[in-house]
Amino acid sequence: MKPMSNQPLKIFIVEDNDWYNRLLVHNLSLNPDYQIESFFSGRDCLDQLHQEPDVITLDYRLPDMSGIEVLRRIKQENKDIQVILISEQNDIEVVVELLKEGAYDYIVKTNDIRERLHNTIQNIQKHIGLQHEITALRKEIQKKYVFSNTIIGESDVMKNIHDLINKALTTNINVSISGETGTGKELVAKAIHYNSNRKSQPFVAVNVSAIPSELVESELFGHEKGAFTGASFQRKGKFEEADGGTLFLDEIAEMDIAFQAKLLRALQEKEITRVGSNKDIQVNCRIIIATNKNLSQEVKKGNFRQDLYYRLMGLPIELPPLRERDKDALILAKYFMTTFCEENNLPPKKISAGARKKILGHPFPGNIRELKSVIELAVTLSDSEEISEADILFSSEEFLENEIPGDLTLKEYEQRIVFSYLSKYNNDVKLVAKKLNIGTATIYRMLKSAKSAPTPVSK
Numbered sequence: 001m002k003p004m005s006n007q008p009l010k011i012f013i014v015e016d017n018d019w020y021n022r023l024l025v026h027n028l029s030l031n032p033d034y035q036i037e038s039f040f041s042g043r044d045c046l047d048q049l050h051q052e053p054d055v056i057t058l059d060y061r062l063p064d065m066s067g068i069e070v071l072r073r074i075k076q077e078n079k080d081i082q083v084i085l086i087s088e089q090n091d092i093e094v095v096v097e098l099l100k101e102g103a104y105d106y107i108v109k110t111n112d113i114r115e116r117l118h119n120t121i122q123n124i125q126k127h128i129g130l131q132h133e134i135t136a137l138r139k140e141i142q143k144k145y146v147f148s149n150t151i152i153g154e155s156d157v158m159k160n161i162h163d164l165i166n167k168a169l170t171t172n173i174n175v176s177i178s179g180e181t182g183t184g185k186e187l188v189a190k191a192i193h194y195n196s197n198r199k200s201q202p203f204v205a206v207n208v209s210a211i212p213s214e215l216v217e218s219e220l221f222g223h224e225k226g227a228f229t230g231a232s233f234q235r236k237g238k239f240e241e242a243d244g245g246t247l248f249l250d251e252i253a254e255m256d257i258a259f260q261a262k263l264l265r266a267l268q269e270k271e272i273t274r275v276g277s278n279k280d281i282q283v284n285c286r287i288i289i290a291t292n293k294n295l296s297q298e299v300k301k302g303n304f305r306q307d308l309y310y311r312l313m314g315l316p317i318e319l320p321p322l323r324e325r326d327k328d329a330l331i332l333a334k335y336f337m338t339t340f341c342e343e344n345n346l347p348p349k350k351i352s353a354g355a356r357k358k359i360l361g362h363p364f365p366g367n368i369r370e371l372k373s374v375i376e377l378a379v380t381l382s383d384s385e386e387i388s389e390a391d392i393l394f395s396s397e398e399f400l401e402n403e404i405p406g407d408l409t410l411k412e413y414e415q416r417i418v419f420s421y422l423s424k425y426n427n428d429v430k431l432v433a434k435k436l437n438i439g440t441a442t443i444y445r446m447l448k449s450a451k452s453a454p455t456p457v458s459k
Contacts, residue, residue: 008035009125012056014045014070015086016063020109024057024086027114028121042070049077055124057117060087060094068101075102080131082124084117150191151184152335153328157320161188164317168192174314177290182367182426183319185290186250193246198286201245206238208249213256218275221266227276239272242285252312253293253304260305267311287312322364322371329359329371336375337387349382354389362394366426373427380444393427415446 011034015021018040025038037053039045042065045056056074060067071083082104087094095106105120107113151162165188168175175192177185186205193203211219218227222237238247249255255263266272267287271280289312298304322329333351341348351359355378364370378391421432422443433440 008033009055009121009128010035010051010053011037011121012045012048012053013038014040014042014056014062015059016040016061017059020059024117027117031118034121041065042067042073045070046073046077049074049081052078053081054128055082055084055121057084057086060085060089060098068098071098071101071103082127084120086113086117150187152332153325154331155326155328157325158328161317161319164315165192168315168317169196172196172198172286174286174312175288175317176295176313176315177288177317177319178295179290179292179319180321180367181292182369183321184368185292185319186248188317188319189246189248189288189290192288193248193286196246196286198245202242203246203248204238204242204285205248205250207251209251209254213259216256216259217262220263221272222274224274224276227274231276234274237272237274239266239283239285240281243283244285246286246288249287249289251291252289253291253295253298255304257303257305260308264305264308264311267308287314322367327360329362329364330356332368332371333359333375336372337379340376340379344379346379347385349379350386352386352388355387355392358389358392369428370426373429377427377429377447381447415449418443418446 011028013021013024013028013036015024015038021038021040025036028034029036037048037051039048042058042062045058058067058070058074062070067085067087071085074081074083079102083102085098085103085106086109087106088109090108098106104124107116107120110116151158151165153161169192175189177188179185189205190203193199206220208216218231218235218237220237220239222235222240223231225231225234266283269280270284271282273280295304295309295313299306299309322332330351333356337349337351340346359371359374366373374392374394375387377393378387381391381393382388418432418436418438421435422429425431425435429440429443433443
């Protein structure tokens with residue numbers, strides 16, 4: 001696809017009838033945003049495809065080549081060129097065949113062709129604009145996942161991980177990522193995708209554990225209209241969505257064993273079949289899997305097919321827990337602190353010596369995800385330019401140590417519930433807010449109030 005620019009829409013008109021050719025040129029030239037060039041044969045048009053037109057109006061019957069033959073050649077040369085077939089006949093079978101070959105529209109030569117052609121090209125302009133927006137968005141995402149900015153850490157164990165990820169970038173080998181919850185498995189998968197030769201194609205993530213076993217085939221392979229109760233329209237599956245790019249299967253160990261044989265076939269044959277269809281669809285996507293379980297042990301337990309295990313393993317990358325990464329916790333803490341301050345228009349802060357010591361002394365059972373939550377909470381609670389030891393809170397117990405004894409007020413009961421949920425969900429304020437159906441601002445106010453409250457005196 002050509003880069004977005006302010007240049008006019010380039011349109012080729014291919015029509016062997018001299019009068020009709022001049023009619024189409026005249027009508028389209030009335031729009032100053034169109035750059036028109038006309039041809040009288042399919043060969044002349046094909047010879048000029050290096051000019052990269054945006055749209056080609058193509059007569060179905062040409063003296064040297066058939067319209068469908070020219071269409072196929074155009075699509076082979078540049079699939080992004082939108083082709084509008086124009087013909088005197090209205091044969092539905094021909095229309096269906098041309099649309100299957102990639103034609104954008106089929107217009108019959110009638111008195112209202114000027115309006116129909118104008119509307120079709122306007123729709124194409126909107127489509128091209130949307131594609132440009134998608135391309136720009138993907139470029140922004142690629143910048144976000146620049147390797148050096150995503151996989152952060154200087155420990156020896158992380159340097160080994162960097163080496164493995166670099167090896168994954170040079171080929172299309174499948175990658176299997178293992179590690180405890182919160183170690184950044186999806187982040188590594190995205191870093192591999194957006195730094196590989198597939199970076200301009202889709203990255204599609206699927207959490208296998210979140211899909212009911214009876215729906216996993218439809219979710220991954222898609223389904224035809226009427227394939228089952230509730231299938232009111234045709235739907236592409238995740239494999240088709242990821243075609244040309246990367247399909248990330250998270251929590252792969254949770255996949256129903258009854259479906260694993262079908263997944264194995266799809267990987268071996270590089271084709272899938274939608275539910276309710278007999279037609280095989282070719283797919284080309286890289287597979288990256290992730291799990292917090294030991295897959296080889298799952299094979300021994302009979303929960304995972306051995307043949308599928310060997311097909312998926314590819315290049316194994318085992319992410320270490322944060323407690324085994326030396327002082328990476330401090331490097332990550334500074335990164336999360338700086339990012340959170342920038343995103344919330346807060347002045348930059350520092351981490352005090354006491355806070356650093358407290359961070360390094362914590363085992364972080366929730367790994368990087370827990371650290372990120374702790375640091376964002378600390379920045380919110382901090383009243384100075386420096387995050388203190390008191391701002392680093394790992395559980396609700398630190399809030400409740402000085403709780404007023406005896407009966408509690410309604411407000412205090414609310415605080416106890418919120419702090420209990422924060423402890424349960426590793427201080428993930430957004431998740432707790434969703435679970436309790438309250439605003440994040442309410443939680444932050446409670447935290448601020450609990451931190452600043454005077455130590456109660458027992459009577």
